Amino acid sequence: MKVSAYCELISEKNLLVRFGDQISEDLLDVIQEASLCAAKVFGHQLKDLVASYTTLLIEFDPLLISPWQAQIAFQKAWDQHCLIIYSHVFKPSQNAKDIVGSSIEIPVYYHPSVAWDIQTIAQQKGITWQQVADYHSQKEYRVYAVGFAPGFAFMGQIDSRLETPRQSNPRTKVPAGSVAISDLQTAVYPNQSPGGWNIIGRSPSTFFNPESSPAALLKTADRVRFKSIDKAQFIHLGGCLNDLSTADDKDDG
Amino acid sequence: MSMNDLLEITKANFSALFIDRGRVQQQSLGLTQSGPMDEYAFLWANKLLGNDLNAACIEITFGKFSVKALQRCQVAITGANFNARLNHHNLANWETLYLKKGDELHFDGPQMAGTRAYLSIKGGFDCPKPFQSACTVKRENLGGFNAGEVLQVGDGLSSLVQQTQAQTINISVYPELIRTYNNRGVIHCRFMPTSQWALFSSQDQQRFLNQAYRISSQSDRMGVRLEGEKLKPYNDGIISEGIALGAIQVPPDGQPIVLMRDRQTIGGYPKLGTVLSTDIEKIGQAMPGQTIQFHVSDIKAAYEERIQRERFFDPNNED
Numbered sequence: 001m002k003v004s005a006y007c008e009l010i011s012e013k014n015l016l017v018r019f020g021d022q023i024s025e026d027l028l029d030v031i032q033e034a035s036l037c038a039a040k041v042f043g044h045q046l047k048d049l050v051a052s053y054t055t056l057l058i059e060f061d062p063l064l065i066s067p068w069q070a071q072i073a074f075q076k077a078w079d080q081h082c083l084i085i086y087s088h089v090f091k092p093s094q095n096a097k098d099i100v101g102s103s104i105e106i107p108v109y110y111h112p113s114v115a116w117d118i119q120t121i122a123q124q125k126g127i128t129w130q131q132v133a134d135y136h137s138q139k140e141y142r143v144y145a146v147g148f149a150p151g152f153a154f155m156g157q158i159d160s161r162l163e164t165p166r167q168s169n170p171r172t173k174v175p176a177g178s179v180a181i182s183d184l185q186t187a188v189y190p191n192q193s194p195g196g197w198n199i200i201g202r203s204p205s206t207f208f209n210p211e212s213s214p215a216a217l218l219k220t221a222d223r224v225r226f227k228s229i230d231k232a233q234f235i236h237l238g239g240c241l242n243d244l245s246t247a248d249d250k251d252d253g
Numbered sequence: 254m255s256m257n258d259l260l261e262i263t264k265a266n267f268s269a270l271f272i273d274r275g276r277v278q279q280q281s282l283g284l285t286q287s288g289p290m291d292e293y294a295f296l297w298a299n300k301l302l303g304n305d306l307n308a309a310c311i312e313i314t315f316g317k318f319s320v321k322a323l324q325r326c327q328v329a330i331t332g333a334n335f336n337a338r339l340n341h342h343n344l345a346n347w348e349t350l351y352l353k354k355g356d357e358l359h360f361d362g363p364q365m366a367g368t369r370a371y372l373s374i375k376g377g378f379d380c381p382k383p384f385q386s387a388c389t390v391k392r393e394n395l396g397g398f399n400a401g402e403v404l405q406v407g408d409g410l411s412s413l414v415q416q417t418q419a420q421t422i423n424i425s426v427y428p429e430l431i432r433t434y435n436n437r438g439v440i441h442c443r444f445m446p447t448s449q450w451a452l453f454s455s456q457d458q459q460r461f462l463n464q465a466y467r468i469s470s471q472s473d474r475m476g477v478r479l480e481g482e483k484l485k486p487y488n489d490g491i492i493s494e495g496i497a498l499g500a501i502q503v504p505p506d507g508q509p510i511v512l513m514r515d516r517q518t519i520g521g522y523p524k525l526g527t528v529l530s531t532d533i534e535k536i537g538q539a540m541p542g543q544t545i546q547f548h549v550s551d552i553k554a555a556y557e558e559r560i561q562r563e564r565f566f567d568p569n570n571e572d
Contacts, residue, residue: 010447011527012556014497023492050280050495052519057495063563067556145493146283147519150393154493191394208282210383210395216282 003030005078009067013047015058015074023053023156025142031056032221034078041077042070051220052145053154102222106188106203108137108179109234114202114241115179121164121198132200133228135159136179141186143222151190151208151216155224158186170196177203177239179226190216201226204239258409259326259374259416260352264319264361269404271378271397272312272371276386280518284395286498287388288514290314290369290474290537292530294332296566297426298373301329301349306566308377308413309387311404313370318360320372322352323409326416331426332370333434333538336362346370348425367434367538376414390515392475436540439465443550444501446526449491453503453525457484461525465544466509468536474515477536479545483507486523493521499528501547511536531558 006018017034020027031051038049038058045064050057060070110133112119122129141155148154158181166182171194174180178189180197189195190207203226207217218224235241262269272295275288289295289312298310316335329349330337337344338359344350352358360370380387381396389396389403398408450458466479484507496502500512502522511528512520513536528536529550536545564570 008448009552011445011497011499011530012552012559013530014495014527016495016497018494021492048278048280048286050518052494053492055492055494057497062556062559067552145519146281147493147517148283150283150395152283193392214282215384220281 003082005034005075007071007075009071010057012067013059013062015060015067015070017056017058017074017078018054019056020054023144027054028142028144028221033081037077037081038074041073045070052147102219103225104218104222105225105227106179106205107229107233107237108133108201108203108226109231109239110136110179110201110228111231114175115200117164117167117180117198118200121162121181121200124164125161127161132162135162136181136186136200137226137228139225141224143218143220143224144185146216146218146220149190149193149208151218153187153207153216153218153220153222153224155186155218157184160184164198166196167198168196170194174199175202175240177205177207179203188218202234202239204229204234204237255409255411257379257411259322259324259412260320260328260410261323262319262404262406262408262410263321263357264317264359265404265406265408266315266317267403268314269311269318270389271309271380271387271404272389273309273387274307275514276384276388276395279384280495282384283518284384284393285390285475285515285518287386287390287396287474288498289371289534290514291332291367291371291534293432293534293562294369295371296562297347297430298329298331298371299377300566300568301331301347301424301426302327302373302375303568304373304375304377306568308373309380309382310371310373311378311410313360313372314368316360316362316365316370320358320410322354322356322358324416325351325353326412327351327375328358329373330358330360330370331373332432333365333367334362335360335365335370337370338362345425347431349423351423366436367432368436368540369538374410374412375416376412379411379413392515432538434538436543438543440535440539440543440545441548442528442532442535442545443548443554444499444526444528444532445551445555446549447524449486449523450525452486452488452523453484454487457486460484461509462547462549465546468539468541468543468545469508470541472541474513476510476512476516477539479509479511481508484509484525488523490521491523493519496520496524497527498530499533501525501528513537527555529555529558531555531562 174195
């Protein structure tokens with residue numbers, strides 16, 4: 001696989017590196033590898049890294065390295081990285097394998113009482129809501145990006161039989177732990193928030209806690225499976241069955 | 254309230270919050286960087302008191318904010334002019350003040366110039382610093398005394414350091430370095446076009462450069478929405494990618510949004526470019542309804558001005 005990197009300075013301290021224009025699992029591993037490469041090249045000059053589906057945003061300290069030096073330094077390091085270590089054939093290095101090594105199982109209570117949209121989706125697809133749960137929990141997913149809210153992990157790809165567009169009318173409040181789908185992606189809302197994704201279950205797990213380390217349960221490149229649990233297990237694991245009083249609130253915005 | 258409190262908030266309008274230079278190294282968790290809407294005024298608030306430049310200050314938006322001194326302390330005020338008063342005396346802005354017990358400091362004049370003022374205290378405010386930053390971000394439930402909540406009437410404020418004996422000499426910013434803000438005129442902002450500039454037709458590029466955009470009232474610390482002639486990018490959406498401070502994105506409704514300090518970490522709308530990080534504060538001080546005109550600049554200017562600013566405020570660079 002060819003792993004050319006197009007480096008663009010988008011501000012005096014931000015280098016945006018594009019690795020392709022198609023979302024793929026291979027690219028996800030490439031970008032993890034590039035994150036390691038950036039950490040190595042920049043060391044203490046590095047201020048932040050934002051990995052997303054096809055890009056890596058590198059923030060450096062312009063007092064320590066000029067934007068032009070940063071651009072050249074990364075481009076050179078990445079070319080060497082690919083050339084020497086991979087001979088143009090990309091295989092994740094042991095380091096990257098360690099990074100992508102996390103496998104996480106997330107318990108989910110798939111039941112219409114907490115999965116507000118599961119029956120609607122089942123009807124649209126001509127299947128039962130139990131089948132929606134089955135299709136969703138049968139696959140392993142990767143985390144492609146984290147954003148939107150603290151600890152909100154964009155995972156893909158779901159079974160195409162479940163593909164459902166975002167709701168045109170987002171809810172003003174979605175309960176914490178809601179497991180949701182949108183197009184071919186799935187995610188869990190770490191905290192109560194507004195949201196337009198279709199809710200098909202609820203997890204009793206904690207997805208973001210500033211007090212714990214790491215604060216977020218899921219990070220980019222993690223492998224994730226959802227495991228169906230029943231009501232008793234959900235409650236035993238600390239799950240909350242209460243629907244918000246504003247459950248059906250719709251926001252026109 | 255505790256014995257260490259130096260100030261008590263006696264008036265607040267639900268927008269005064271703790272702020273520092275931002276939350277770093279946390280974007281991979283999905284946390285915004287945050288930071289002051291007017292970096293220049295914020296840095297002066299700390300510099301005037303000899304504080305660490307990253308010390309926590311209070312950002313006061315639209316005034317209507319008062320504090321009462323419970324003990325002797327030294328503070329500084331910079332940024333927007335809300336006709337600040339110490340008891341009944343009008344204050345010049347951009348200066349330090351010694352407060353004695355019972356003194357009241359008001360930011361509540363009927364007129365204002367600019368929209369954000371900064372209040373700092375000698376040593377920096379002692380406040381919670383989740384993820385090593387004082388920045389208060391409501392949607393993330395982070396910062397402030399109560400998980401992302403803004404400051405409230407009755408909140409007590411203390412400093413990280415003991416306040417020295419009261420003195421009478423106040424220092425102020427050199428007049429030529431004081432920023433004055435104008436809430437009526439056009440704001441001129443420079444930006445560097447980035448590669449997605451090419452996703453817009455040359456007519457749209459000209460349209461963007463030639464019109465004065467109105468700043469929408471739907472603007473906040475996350476983004477400033479602009480109203481004007483619509484733009485139509487060739488692509489409605491791109492694959493979500495990391496976003497720089499000052500990115501000018503164009504959602505499907507064709508009205509640009511300048512992404513400010515509390516911006517989301519990733520986003521999927523085409524971008525015209527990036528406002529220079531030293532010009533962002535002009536937008537941060539602008540009033541809804543005010544107009545803004547964009548001018549093409551480049552990374553060289555962005556870099557030179559950034560370096561100049563950092564060197565200017567660097568305490569090791571003082572002569």
